Amino acid sequence: MGLQLDHLAICAETLGDGVAYVEDLLQVTLSAGGEHPHMGTYNRLLSLGPEIYLEVIAINPQAPAPAHARWFNLDSFTGTPKLTNWIARCVDLSAATARAPAGIGEIVELERGDLKWRMAVPKDGRLPYDGAHPALISWQGSKHPAAGLPDFGCRLQRLEIFHPDAKELRQLVKLEPDPSIVHFSQAPEMKITAIIDTPSGPVSLG
Numbered sequence: 001m002g003l004q005l006d007h008l009a010i011c012a013e014t015l016g017d018g019v020a021y022v023e024d025l026l027q028v029t030l031s032a033g034g035e036h037p038h039m040g041t042y043n044r045l046l047s048l049g050p051e052i053y054l055e056v057i058a059i060n061p062q063a064p065a066p067a068h069a070r071w072f073n074l075d076s077f078t079g080t081p082k083l084t085n086w087i088a089r090c091v092d093l094s095a096a097t098a099r100a101p102a103g104i105g106e107i108v109e110l111e112r113g114d115l116k117w118r119m120a121v122p123k124d125g126r127l128p129y130d131g132a133h134p135a136l137i138s139w140q141g142s143k144h145p146a147a148g149l150p151d152f153g154c155r156l157q158r159l160e161i162f163h164p165d166a167k168e169l170r171q172l173v174k175l176e177p178d179p180s181i182v183h184f185s186q187a188p189e190m191k192i193t194a195i196i197d198t199p200s201g202p203v204s205l206g
Contacts, residue, residue, distance in 0.1 A: 002090070002174045002175060002176040003088040003089070003090050003096065003134065003136070003173065003174060003175050004051075004088060004090070004175065004176055004177070005052060005088055005089075005134075005156075005159070005175060005181065006051075006052065006087045006088055006089040007048075007052060007055055007086075007087050007145070008048075008053075008054045008055070008083060008085075008086050008087070008156070008159070008194055008205075009054075009055055009057055009072055009083070009084060009085040009086070009087065010022060010054065010055065010056045010057065010081055010082065010083050010084070010205075011057060011058070011072055011073075011077045011082060011084040012056060012057070012058045012077075012081035012082075013058065013059075013077065013078060013079070013081075014058055014061075015042060015043070015044065015056065015057075017058075017080070017081055018044070018057070018058055018081040019044050019056050021056075022046065022054070022056055022081070025203050025205060026046070026154060026196060026198050026203055026205075027198060027199075027200050028046060028152040028154060028198065029152075030044040030045060030046050031044065031045050031046065031047075031149050031150060032044065032045075033045045033055060033145075034112045034113060035060055035063065035112070036060075036110065036112060037063065038066065038108065038110055039071055039074075040059060040060055040063040040064060040065055040066045040070060041057055041058065041059055041060055041063070041070060041071070041074060042057070042058065042060040042063070043055045043056060043057040043058075045145060045149055046149065046152070046154060047146050047149035047150065047152065047154065048146070048155055048196065049146065049155050050146060050147070051144060051146055051147075052146060052156055053145055053146040053149060054194075054205075056081070057072065057074070058074070059074055059075075068123070069122070069123060069125035070125055071119075071121050071122075071125060071135070072084055072085045072127075072131075072135070073124075073125040073126050073127075073131065075125055076125075082206070083192045083193065083194055083205055083206050084131055084192065085127065085131050085134075085135060086134045086135075086159060086161070086182075086192060087134055087135045087136075087137050088135070088136060088137070088173070088175065089137050089138060089139060090136060090137075091138065092138070093119075093120065093136060093137070093138035094107065096120075097120045097136060100120070100128070100133070100136060100172075101129070101133060101172065102128070103122055103126070103127070104120050104122065104127070104128060104136060105119075105120040105121040105122035105123065105127075105135075106120065106123065107120055108120075114143055115143050115144075115145060116139070117137055117138060117140055118137070118140065119135065119137045119138075120136040120137075121135075129163055129165060129168075129190070130190040131190060131192075132162075132165075132169055132184075132190045132192070133169065133172070133173065134173065152198075152199070153197075153199045154196055154197065154198050154199075155196065155197045156181060156194060156195075156196055156197075157181070157195040157196060157202060158181060158183065158194070158195040159181060159182045159183070159192070159193075159194050159195075160183050160185055160193045160194075160195075161182065161183065161184045161185065161192055162185050162186075162187035162189070162191040162192070162193070163184065163185075163186075163187060163189075164186070164187065164188060164189070164190075166184040166185055166186045166187070167184075167186070169184045191206065192206065193205070193206040
């Protein structure tokens with residue numbers, strides 16, 4: 001089985017800033033997420049359907065700083081909240097990382113509450129292709145964050161990945177079962193934009 005779109009990551013300097021940004025745009029209330037002690041981060045979540053969700057993630061100022069780089073290059077993040085990364089799940093993470101480009105990261109075992117997962121985390125926190133390549137994750141057991149979130153009717157309509165090497169990315173990243181929701185487009189710089197259908201109409205999140 002190939003890769004499946006799992007979730008989107010909005011990075012922020014503070015969790016409050018990130019939550020306000022998303023709630024303002026989408027006119028919904030984000031749900032409680034949790035803490036990631038291994039990374040010194042925490043998050044809030046929003047369902048985008050049965051198996052897709054959005055997370056706002058930031059450095060937790062109350063947590064000890066890890067001895068390694070945080071994921072999603074959060075150690076270097078500054079400015080207003082931004083959609084910086086996307087995450088794809090797979091069944092065989094070892095095989096998926098072997099096929100991925102150099103720098104995809106080393107597999108780390110993680111858990112939060114009753115959620116358990118394995119994830120490839122780059123040593124320097126920076127994912128390949130300036131973050132345009134998805135982070136790779138494999139959930140352990142039957143638990144998935146999206147299943148426990150309230151459904152406010154938000155759905156991901158389109159995910160646009162802009163990058164100078166869009167053609168290479170298109171060939172590298174094989175999504176299943178329906179890849180039509182994710183588009184790779186040629187552009188001078190890396191940028192990720194999500195079009196989300198909300199009860200109030202479509203909203204662009206970037």
